Amino acid sequence: MTEYSKREVNRAGKTLLDATEPTAESYACSVVNYWRKLHEEALQRFFADSSEVLKANPDSVLAGRIKKFDTVVNKLKRPNNPSDLATMHDIAGCRIVVPDMETLNIVCDQLISSPNYKKSKDYIASPKSNGYRCHHLFFAYNDLPCGKQLYLELQVRTRQQHAWATAVEMYDRIRKTRLKFGESDPNASIFFSRWAELISQIESGNTPDVELIRASFPDVDSLYDHNRIKALLKAACDSTAIVGDVPELSYNDYCLISFYFDLQTITLEKIEADQAVARYFDKERQSEEADFVLVRGSSIEQLKTMYPNYFGDISDFLALIEQHPSIFA
Numbered sequence: 001m002t003e004y005s006k007r008e009v010n011r012a013g014k015t016l017l018d019a020t021e022p023t024a025e026s027y028a029c030s031v032v033n034y035w036r037k038l039h040e041e042a043l044q045r046f047f048a049d050s051s052e053v054l055k056a057n058p059d060s061v062l063a064g065r066i067k068k069f070d071t072v073v074n075k076l077k078r079p080n081n082p083s084d085l086a087t088m089h090d091i092a093g094c095r096i097v098v099p100d101m102e103t104l105n106i107v108c109d110q111l112i113s114s115p116n117y118k119k120s121k122d123y124i125a126s127p128k129s130n131g132y133r134c135h136h137l138f139f140a141y142n143d144l145p146c147g148k149q150l151y152l153e154l155q156v157r158t159r160q161q162h163a164w165a166t167a168v169e170m171y172d173r174i175r176k177t178r179l180k181f182g183e184s185d186p187n188a189s190i191f192f193s194r195w196a197e198l199i200s201q202i203e204s205g206n207t208p209d210v211e212l213i214r215a216s217f218p219d220v221d222s223l224y225d226h227n228r229i230k231a232l233l234k235a236a237c238d239s240t241a242i243v244g245d246v247p248e249l250s251y252n253d254y255c256l257i258s259f260y261f262d263l264q265t266i267t268l269e270k271i272e273a274d275q276a277v278a279r280y281f282d283k284e285r286q287s288e289e290a291d292f293v294l295v296r297g298s299s300i301e302q303l304k305t306m307y308p309n310y311f312g313d314i315s316d317f318l319a320l321i322e323q324h325p326s327i328f329a
Contacts, residue, residue, distance in 0.1 A: 004035070009035045017077060036072070037066075039091045043065075043152065045152075056110070059103065063307070065293055066091065068291075089151040095156075097305060098156065121135075124200075127200070130192065131197065139152045140152075163314070167317040171188060190218075191328075195321070195327070198324060237318060240313075242267070244267050247269070250299070255268055255269065256276070256294050260290045276294060276296075280292065295307070
């Protein structure tokens with residue numbers, strides 16, 4: 001594999017922001033994919049380093065992924081984000097879903113003791129404007145076989161926070177919106193903000209203050225919008241079918257999920273470790289009609305827990321709605 005310096009990696013990122021010459025764009029794509037592939041090493045290191053934490057917290061589930069090519073480019077284009085590809089901190093990304101806030105705090109405290117830990121962003125203490133809550137931890141690795149400094153971002157969420165985030169992603173996918181990235185869709189924003197606040201109150205051990213939630217996120221047509229969005233999410237739930245064989249997966253296996261939104265189908269492909277990233281890149285290049293994610297470290301049941309939006313399953317969030325109808329009554 002051809003190697004590139006960090007300067008060349010950064011130059012490739014800038015080329016893709018303003019690509020006008022096909023040859024230069026093709027070269028830049030090759031460099032970006034080289035950089036993405038290297039991050040498999042960061043992913044492998046985190047899985048190894050976090051194994052004892054997961055053993056000590058057996059109700060927690062871990063999965064990891066390499067950031068998709070288009071998502072890398074879109075992030076470089078996003079305002080208020082640095083266009084420095086070499087220091088992009090989430091090309092390698094992991095997520096741990098835990099049962100409750102107590103476990104979340106324990107897991108975070110244990111992982112922060114790692115010598116590779118650098119910093120964190122606590123979106124639970126300070127939620128994003130769209131209601132998103134999660135604890136993000138950032139790690140840097142200087143002693144990997146590739147000889148480069150690579151970064152990894154970890155998201156630690158409770159099951160309720162994960163259910164909310166999955167429902168937002170499902171809504172974005174259906175409506176072609178970008179609520180996940182903070183772009184406004186006024187009616188849906190009110191809907192999801194109220195439910196995010198309800199989850200926060202429940203997980204803090206408080207009795208939900210429905211009147212306070214309504215007052216904090218007022219909307220004249222809230223009941224109409226609530227019923228419309230709920231119906232939309234219900235129709236989408238469990239609408240996806242798995243096509244082909246379902247492979248048996250273990251902790252160290254890679255699985256390529258291919259999601260065909262128009263057909264509402266997915267395929268699951270188990271891939272050998274030394275072929276996983278190359279196969280993933282090939283699929284990205286071959287099809288613009290599907291969404292692909294390469295994940296590691298999960299059984300099929302754990303994949304459904306970690307990526308329920310790909311399986312069309314937002315039943316946990318819908319159950320929450322049914323339990324608290326007064327939020328929009």
